[in-house]
Amino acid sequence: MNQNIIRSTDVAHLLNTWYCHIRKDQLHEAKRVKLKVEQVMKDMEEDPSLSIYYSLLEFRHQLLLGQYEHAKTLMTEVQPFKEDMNDLLTYYFNFFSGIYAHSVKDYETALTYYKKAEELLSLIADEVELAEFHYKIGSMYYQMKQNLISISHAKTALMIYKDKGDYFKNGAYCKLLLALNYIDMQNFPEAGNYFDQAEHDSLQIEDIRFQYALHYNLGLFFSEQSEIEKAIHHFLIALKYCHFSKNFQVKTLFTIVREKYKLAANDTEEWFVKGRKLAKEINDKEYQVKLDLIHHLFGQVNSGDFEVAFKEGLAYFEEQKLWVDLEEYLEWVGDYYFNLQQYEKSTHYYRKAIEINRKIIGEAI
Helix, strand or coil: CCCCCECHHHHHHHHHHHHHHHHCCCHHHHHHHHHHHHHHHCCECCCHHHHHHHHHHHHHHHHHHCCHHHHHHHHHHHHHHHHHCCHHHHHHHHHHHHHHHHHCCCHHHHHHHHHHHHCCHHHCCCHHHHHHHHHHHHHHHHHCCCHHHHHHHHHHHHHHHCCCHHHHHHHHHHHHHHHHHHHHCCCHHHHHHHHHHHHHHHCCCCCHHHHHHHHHHHHHHHHHCCCHHHHHHHHHHHHHHCCCCHHHHHHHHHHHHHHHHHHCCCCHHHHHHHHHHHHHHCCCHHHHHHHHHHHHHHCCCCHHHHHHHHHHHHHHHHHHCCHHHHHHHHHHHHHHHHHCCCHHHHHHHHHHHHHHHHHHHHHHC
16 A cells, blocks of 8 residues: 555544634634645545545635635536535535525525525534534524524524533624624614623634624614714724724725714715725725715715616615615615605605515515
């Protein structure tokens, strides 16, 4: 036997270690183990299933990094091997494909993949993997405004993570997800309870991504209660933590602009220009559209220009299937015309918002 050939069992152990770091959201460790994997794969004894597993983890790794275009390419490359996958690999393919679709806000496709993965969930012996699944699908249901379903999945995940000391941060993320759902349900005491727990947990979590998520979501918590200055305070803290991602920077700048419009702050225009410039720089079409729309909705822009901007924004949201965003903006536009006492137009947009809400609920069932 060639002494340079590495046993597939040893490679499998290394692949599992890589996936553990991915699930823990440990970027540095995941990158370090990935480099080791790439070296040993060159000398591994032939094992088609392990080769597919490696490709799937590479796909998942790119999702962790937020490299969605690269991830999409990898997903396309592994699809021809679906017939060669065993049940576990098929589960991973569907689960990771769901995470990808969820990440790019294609919730209908994400739900299709998640449900396919769920059909194989009974074969998964790893409790942490079960928690990972429940957290991810719970996050998607939150995005689709299906709060009770989301809460059920988040609580299931949290119960598992509580017994897994190595996954303390994952449990803290579950608490943030629960808090967000209770914000949507206007249950602010319960949301505050989970935020208090997450803040306490944050003292043991040295991770700027978690600190970003904590403060950004606390901003939402105070915004929904019309405590705008407190909201802006937390969004500004979040902005300091999100230098790791320009996409998160744009998202946070947008939210700051939105809150400052509520206060009619003197520096709102400066923040708008900063956000719009960065969105254009990184070619983030979604936030270019969103920034333009709130600029027209709340800024000093004439109604004729607003009509054009909204029609363009509407077309973009429909094209990208951003139904939740579309519903929110339809309601804002309805409010805009209601305040102008143009009741026929406001009623039109309120009705369209209701139609989109029904569509969202239909997709979630």
